[in-house]
Amino acid sequence: MGERKGQNKYYPPDYNPKKGGLNKFQGTHALRERARKIHLGIIIIRFEMPYNIWCDGCKNHIGMGVRYNAEKTKVGMYYTTPIFKFRMKCHLCDNHFEIQTDPGNLDYVILSGARRQENRWDPLQNEQVVPETKEVQKRLFDDAMYKLEHQAKDAQVAADSKPVLQKLVERNMSVWDDSYEANCRLRAEFRQQKQEIKGQQDLDRQLLAKSSLDIQLLPETAQDREMAALMKLQTKSALERESEQRLELLMRPALPGATATTFGGLKRQKALNNHLQLEDLGIRRKKLKEPQTEASSAEVKSQSLVGDYSSSSEES
Template identity: 80%
Template sequence: MGERKGQNKYYPPDYDPKKGGLNKFLGTHALRERARKLHVGILIIRFEMPYNIWCEGCNNHIGMGVRYNAEKTKVGMYYSTPVYQFRMKCHLCDNHFEIKTDPGNLDYVIISGARRQENRWDPLQNEQVVPETKEVQKRLFDDPMYKLEHLAKDIKAGEDAKPVLEKLYERNENVWDDCYEANSKLRAEFRKQKKELKIQKDLDDKLLSKSSLEISLLPECEQDRQMAALMKLQSKPAKEREEEKRLDILMRPALPGSTQTTFGGLKRQKLINTKLSIKDLGIKKKKEDDNAVREKPKEVEKTVPSKDCEDNEEIKSDKCDGEVTQIGSLGLVCDYSSSSSD
């Protein structure tokens, strides 16, 4: 845009073409504000980040391709190639970082204010063709024996690569011999995968709508299925846990000093045990009650005096049709749940 500033613009009446262009006549530069530091050797240009970096001021990531207004300065020479240095301000903080060119290695070097994100690799590991270094080239030119050894290694590497190349050529010819058939196979495979992805997406959408979630689900794997099976075996249904808690409350002693209780008689106990689905606890409780019933009449005969036997038998026959239980040494407790009289 700078070179077109003086075109199709207003020319003052005192303009003299003999003095030069309009910029020279007005005493301005074609780059305007970008050339405001040109007298000290600094030109402001638009610089594009050559690779990913981390700003040392705010520790934020700056991606490759981000553009800045940088101050360009010539700082040296590499043989006949000038070396330039660029100074720019981070757009996320007040930190400045400086980068200069490295013509010898065809790269850029960070001077200060930032650090490079290292994601480089050795091209030899990827079997890429790497040009020879200057030291190797110089040695190949000066040392005939080294050149012969290097040539022998190159010939051996070429012979080793021939079988692989032949297999690749044969595979290419077999696969793409009939272009229509190869294209049909690829399209059929693509349609099959697309159908599977659509079915999986429908299942995921149903699950997310049922759970009222808005997240992306990862594909299911064998480890997830194993963990889900283990959690299913270890967990109990809510109804079963509620029944266990209810039975535990019913089996607690009625009095603080007592150790056993029939919570309303054997009939009520049997009724509750039939309603509950916990077989082990129900059988265990039934055995304990049966043993208590067998031992209780003997304890009653020992604790009740002989003079009041008749009165106690009348009370038992009239008011206690249920079970009579002795709690500690306090006395008798009768079950009135099955009695027909008041």
């Protein structure tokens, strides 16, 4: 079909071959709209994003591989390699950003309008196989002793890595040898995780319905459990707080110069404690709906007061 490409073009009746090709005769460019700025040295190309970037206009993330219609311009030379600049418009806002080739480092450089998402690392840190640099290659070609030392070092690294690689191969064979068993195991794990997630969602839904809230609950952590336990220890019931305040008022001396041991001392404190305990028992009986007459309560109060005065008289 290649020999028929030249015959598929439409030639108008007034076409004159002496003027040149068909594009030159019609006064158009072969690139059509892509060459509308060719008089300025700009060609419209389809540019693919070489890495992840952040747009400075809308602050959105643009992933590697997203394609744009970019204006390609030649801005310089790196020895015999041309340097090109690409200008394009963000598809999410009206911001334009410019990217330029960097032949010296085999990379692209952002000039304006965006910033690069830094996710680069040294491949030697995670024990990746790294090709030799040009300086090392040149030294290996020129220096025979350096080449011999380099080969000995490579052999030692290979010998050290061989047991680890063997263990990884054996583990891989033992885990994934039977594809049916591996598939069943993975499906069982996924099913269990799905049930746990569904149960947690049901609990969260019940808690939100009980509290009349419409928020997103985060997963529980160990720190949350510790804080809840501490808050539970710190909280006291209203009855306990009331009894403590009453005991503090009763133990407070009536005169400014009096001490806690005046008018009865320790025996008075014990009597007051007994009095509070009897009052607590009376409150609990009322809660349990047990009958209790006013005469019995008055009798208990009189006994406590008699014990109080007897203790003070004995000490005095």
